[in-house]
Amino acid sequence: MSMTHQILAHTASQISALAAFAQTGAAEPTPPTFWMPVGASTISQGVDHTLDVINWICYVFFALVVVLMVWFVVKYRHRTGDKFRTDYPTHNTPLEITWSVIPTIIVIGIFVVGFRSYLDIYTAPKNAFDIKVTAQKWAWSFQYPNGAVSDDLYIPAGRPVRLVLRSSDVLHSLYIPDFRVKRDIVPGRYTYAWFQCDFPTGQPGKTPRDPNAKVVSGPEDDAQAHTLFCTEYCGTGHSKMNRYVYVLDEASFGQWMTDQSQWMDKIPEEELYFKAGPKIFARCQQCHSLDGTVGIGPSWKGIIERVKAYPIVGDGKEYGTWEDYIRTSILVPGKYVVPTYGNVMPSFKGQLNDKAIDAVLGYMQQLEKFDTKTGKLKAEFDPATGMKK
Amino acid sequence: MTTIQLPSPGALPDTIEGRPASDNYLTHTRGILSWIFTLDHKRIGVMYMWSVLGAFLLGGTFALLLRTELLTPGPTITDSADTYNQWFTLHGAIMVFLVIIPSIPAALGNIILPIMLGAKDVAFPRLNLFSYYLWVTGAVLCVVSLAMGGFDTGWTFYTPYSTTTTAGGVIPVLTAAFVLGFSSIFTGLNFIVTVHKLRPPGMTWFRMPLFLWAIYATAIIQVLATPVLGITLLLLIVERTVNIGIFNPSMGGDPVLYQHFFWFYSHPAVYIMILPAMGIISEIIAINSHRAIFGYRLIAFSSIAIAFFSFIVWGHHMFTSGQSALMNTLFSAISFSVAIPSAVKVFNWIATLYKGSVSLTTPMWYALSFLFLFTIGGLTGLHLATLSTDVHLHDTYFVVAHFHYVMMGSALIGMIGGLHHWWPKIFGRMYDERLGTIACWIIFIGFNVTFFTQFMLGSQGMPRRYYDYQPEFQVYHVISTIGSYIMAVGFTLTAISLFGSFFNGKKAPANPWGGRSLEWQCASPPPFDNFAKAPRVGDCYDFSVVHWDPKLGGYRVDESNDPEVNPAAQGTKAAH
Numbered sequence: 009m010s011m012t013h014q015i016l017a018h019t020a021s022q023i024s025a026l027a028a029f030a031q032t033g034a035a036e037p038t039p040p041t042f043w044m045p046v047g048a049s050t051i052s053q054g055v056d057h058t059l060d061v062i063n064w065i066c067y068v069f070f071a072l073v074v075v076l077m078v079w080f081v082v083k084y085r086h087r088t089g090d091k092f093r094t095d096y097p098t099h100n101t102p103l104e105i106t107w108s109v110i111p112t113i114i115v116i117g118i119f120v121v122g123f124r125s126y127l128d129i130y131t132a133p134k135n136a137f138d139i140k141v142t143a144q145k146w147a148w149s150f151q152y153p154n155g156a157v158s159d160d161l162y163i164p165a166g167r168p169v170r171l172v173l174r175s176s177d178v179l180h181s182l183y184i185p186d187f188r189v190k191r192d193i194v195p196g197r198y199t200y201a202w203f204q205c206d207f208p209t210g211q212p213g214k215t216p217r218d219p220n221a222k223v224v225s226g227p228e229d230d231a232q233a234h235t236l237f238c239t240e241y242c243g244t245g246h247s248k249m250n251r252y253v254y255v256l257d258e259a260s261f262g263q264w265m266t267d268q269s270q271w272m273d274k275i276p277e278e279e280l281y282f283k284a285g286p287k288i289f290a291r292c293q294q295c296h297s298l299d300g301t302v303g304i305g306p307s308w309k310g311i312i313e314r315v316k317a318y319p320i321v322g323d324g325k326e327y328g329t330w331e332d333y334i335r336t337s338i339l340v341p342g343k344y345v346v347p348t349y350g351n352v353m354p355s356f357k358g359q360l361n362d363k364a365i366d367a368v369l370g371y372m373q374q375l376e377k378f379d380t381k382t383g384k385l386k387a388e389f390d391p392a393t394g395m396k397k
Numbered sequence: 398m399t400t401i402q403l404p405s406p407g408a409l410p411d412t413i414e415g416r417p418a419s420d421n422y423l424t425h426t427r428g429i430l431s432w433i434f435t436l437d438h439k440r441i442g443v444m445y446m447w448s449v450l451g452a453f454l455l456g457g458t459f460a461l462l463l464r465t466e467l468l469t470p471g472p473t474i475t476d477s478a479d480t481y482n483q484w485f486t487l488h489g490a491i492m493v494f495l496v497i498i499p500s501i502p503a504a505l506g507n508i509i510l511p512i513m514l515g516a517k518d519v520a521f522p523r524l525n526l527f528s529y530y531l532w533v534t535g536a537v538l539c540v541v542s543l544a545m546g547g548f549d550t551g552w553t554f555y556t557p558y559s560t561t562t563t564a565g566g567v568i569p570v571l572t573a574a575f576v577l578g579f580s581s582i583f584t585g586l587n588f589i590v591t592v593h594k595l596r597p598p599g600m601t602w603f604r605m606p607l608f609l610w611a612i613y614a615t616a617i618i619q620v621l622a623t624p625v626l627g628i629t630l631l632l633l634i635v636e637r638t639v640n641i642g643i644f645n646p647s648m649g650g651d652p653v654l655y656q657h658f659f660w661f662y663s664h665p666a667v668y669i670m671i672l673p674a675m676g677i678i679s680e681i682i683a684i685n686s687h688r689a690i691f692g693y694r695l696i697a698f699s700s701i702a703i704a705f706f707s708f709i710v711w712g713h714h715m716f717t718s719g720q721s722a723l724m725n726t727l728f729s730a731i732s733f734s735v736a737i738p739s740a741v742k743v744f745n746w747i748a749t750l751y752k753g754s755v756s757l758t759t760p761m762w763y764a765l766s767f768l769f770l771f772t773i774g775g776l777t778g779l780h781l782a783t784l785s786t787d788v789h790l791h792d793t794y795f796v797v798a799h800f801h802y803v804m805m806g807s808a809l810i811g812m813i814g815g816l817h818h819w820w821p822k823i824f825g826r827m828y829d830e831r832l833g834t835i836a837c838w839i840i841f842i843g844f845n846v847t848f849f850t851q852f853m854l855g856s857q858g859m860p861r862r863y864y865d866y867q868p869e870f871q872v873y874h875v876i877s878t879i880g881s882y883i884m885a886v887g888f889t890l891t892a893i894s895l896f897g898s899f900f901n902g903k904k905a906p907a908n909p910w911g912g913r914s915l916e917w918q919c920a921s922p923p924p925f926d927n928f929a930k931a932p933r934v935g936d937c938y939d940f941s942v943v944h945w946d947p948k949l950g951g952y953r954v955d956e957s958n959d960p961e962v963n964p965a966a967q968g969t970k971a972a973h
């Protein structure tokens with residue numbers, strides 16, 4: 009029975025360790041272990057300790073089972089023709105009661121530990137900073153209180169953040185392993201996830217990550233960023249539906265939000281197509297190509313000519329201009345669906361304003377200036393003026 | 398080596414009970430029609446067995462494709478995520494609905510259950526044949542679905558994805574699962590009635606072999622839970638065709654409701670998969686330890702306890718779905734209660750080895766693998782039943798690893814073990830023991846290499862159902878894929894050893910392992926009517942009357958010393 013005592017003693021010490029941690033909080037993210045990735049949120053230590061408690065119970069039980077199994081098999085090995093032993097017990101009520109009761113006590117212990125750390129995960133503090141999250145096939149959009157919108161998630165360090173999650177099509181699930189949070193996103197409902205991370209990661213580099221890369225690679229100049237995944241199967245782009253989480257200190261976060269909400273405002277109308285266009289295209293690239301490759305949606309190569317040829321586009325028709333048609337396609341994609349393609353494009357209403365749509369229209373008109381792989385301005389053009397160097 | 402002196406029975410007899418020994422259920426009638434329209438439970442079971450093994454081959458092929466694709470991030474053997482999504486969906490649906498659920502009850506159960514009961518057949522032989530053809534219909538519908546564009550919904554068919562995806566084969570596959578559900582219900586119904594009505598005189602409930610208890614507990618779940626799946630799938634079909642909106646949020650429906658329906662069936666369904674395997678393990682361990690199973694009643698009761706609890710834990714699949722904190726807490730607490738009877742069974746099996754006489758036959762190696770793998774599978778259930786850790790682990794590879802340990806490492810390994818255990822009985826041939834044991838080891842090693850890695854993969858944060866992944870996960874994926882190739886080698890060797898028995902296998906004795914339950918008392922293969930005269934029911938775990946007979950190359954049961962048979966004799970039974 010000393011084994012049991014050990015387990016119980018270990019469990020008790022783990023529980024008190026857990027309680028101690030909940031109060032203090034750590035000075036830096038916990039480094040990755042054999043089982044867990046970096047732990048960077050305020051709840052991650054509670055979760056990891058719960059996992060440790062369970063792991064140790066598992067190791068002990070597993071060792072017990074395997075050692076006894078091997079021992080008995082070796083000790084009582086029988087060879088064909090030998091006499092069978094007959095001195096075996098067929099049951100032993102006290103023993104059987106013991107080994108039913110001990111696991112019962114242990115699982116009650118695990119339940120209690122798990123439940124306590126779960127309460128922390130479940131209830132968001134009152135002063136949490138709200139970020140609205142829209143998940144759609146196969147992109148994330150994060151909307152901040154001041155109207156800023158981003159594709160990667162930016163959060164302030166040292167402050168509880170509450171995500172208000174909604175889906176515009178099927179089920180998705182938001183998962184940030186380093187924060188130990190996960191929440192399903194159900195169409196027709198709002199769900200919440202909350203976490204607090206105390207450790208700034210810094211900002212990503214100037215070059216936006218290429219979401220269409222064959223290999224999902226890290227942010228170019230900051231390996232500390234945390235990854236955010238979709239963990240509820242949602243179709244073709246499910247495994248590409250992952251972005252980064254950047255944690256900024258309070259001051260730079262405020263600055264970032266302001267810049268982000270205004271980033272297009274400062275760009276003059278005629279420079280929109282090459283200064284804003286590529287950034288916006290990065291959100292379309294999942295489905296649309298620039299080089300004529302058929303994707304989930306039609307390629308943008310030659311799109312203007314194609315649209316102009318549609319019977320519903322032209323003077324006095326339903327859409328007076330091709331711009332009209334494209335604008336509608338962005339805001340109400342289901343209105344006309346190009347034959348052979350599915351009605352799968354999400355609406356960008358509320359995410360792309362008129363200026364952004366102007367940038368897209370301009371971009372489409374000058375496609376030859378952009379690299380078909382990256383969507384960025386080709387090297388021979390000056391990034392400041394958009395003209396040939 | 399001590400040999401017990403027995404009245405010499407001579408070599409294998411030419412006649413059994415006055416019939417030629419070559420007359421058995423395989424040879425009694427001939428021709429393809431005699432199989433297609435057979436009402437013999439053994440033949441139906443054999444047809445099930447080949448069909449299920451065929452489906453296993455197909456499902457396994459998809460598994461290898463999946464693992465190969467995951468060797469590198471980005472495209473490896475297909476550059477289409479859609480193709481990958483179809484593969485994992487097919488793999489899951491085939492393995493769950495066509496392989497694991499029917500494998501033990503419908504294939505092995507059908508062959509063995511009536512013989513174990515000393516009965517001539519199941520209670521409703523026609524229903525039995527009908528349920529086999531329902532299985533075939535389900536399998537054909539799966540193929541039809543493939544021809545109509547396949548399906549990419551995952552085996553869980555979550556809405557609204559499943560009601561909106563453009564893949565063309567969704568309705569046929571839903572129909573297939575529906576039909577397969579009925580096949581399962583009818584099998585369960587048949588077994589419940591058979592166990593209640595056809596037990597021979599003398600076989601009280603607590604004299605039933607534990608395999609029968611397990612099949613009985615399973616049958617109850619099949620009959621009670623599967624109709625819910627049927628209704629759910631019908632609703633899904635209606636939703637997809639005429640859009641009634643019950644699961645559609647834009648029409649006031651609720652996708653989470655679907656998840657409740659689905660898991661209300663599918664959690665009990667995981668016990669439809671594991672309980673029969675546990676029954677097989679009880680048989681194999683007792684027989685190969687040549688001693689009474691330890692704590693018979695506790696094992697029998699824990700089967701029923703598991704069946705009961707399995708109905709009230711479904712919510713543990715939905716901890717992150719937005720279910721209320723109270724519900725989550727309740728479901729978490731109840732889920733742990735399933736772990737207790739599972740642990741108890743493991744302890745009883747281990748205790749059965751104690752002071753036994755352990756023969757390391759191929760089936761026994763499978764049973765020991767089962768103990769090892771089920772312990773891991775069951776213990777990792779604890780990580781998932783715990784609220785805070787499940788939030789991190791849900792829908793990652795950790796869950797994938799967990800359920801492969803229990804569904805493949807336990808249910809399927811149990812089934813393969815049972816196949817080896819009863820193979821001599823079913824076909825009257827011994828397979829190559831050495832090859833069988835080696836294959837078991839290779840599968841065991843390959844399995845752990847494949848799936849243990851996935852625990853780390855998952856807890857490190859790799860989501861499941863991903864075609865593409867971050868490069869830092871590649872090491873794990875490569876190891877896992879290598880493991881799957883090792884397993885493929887193991888299964889190939891298993892097939893060689895089993896099929897080889899048809900060509901160069903020794904003729905099997907009636908009782909090659911020293912079993913005491915009734916199926917070991919009829920010839921191998923059994924005659925078409927199982928027993929010419931009703932066998933006497935003894936204590937199926939009393940091995941003191943079982944003796945090795947070198948002339949038979951097997952064991953014989955000699956009850957002349959048993960006071961129950963011969964009151965004048967001095968009991969040599971072990972003291973109970």
Ligand code: HEM
Nearest residue numbers: 667671713714736739775778779781782791792800803804
């Ligand atoms: C020892 C008791 C067990 C416990 C406490 C347990 C607990 C759990 C929990 C909580 C989950 C949900 C995890 C998640 O999705 O986040 C789960 C998943 C699963 N378990 Fe178990 N489990 C146990 C044994 C078994 C057995 C014996 C089987 C089958 C033979 C099984 C099959 C499965 C399957 C198939 C899934 C995942 C299904 C899916 O999402 O596709 N489990 N288990």
Ligand SMILES: [Cu+2]
Nearest residue numbers: 664711713714
């Ligand atoms: Cu479950």
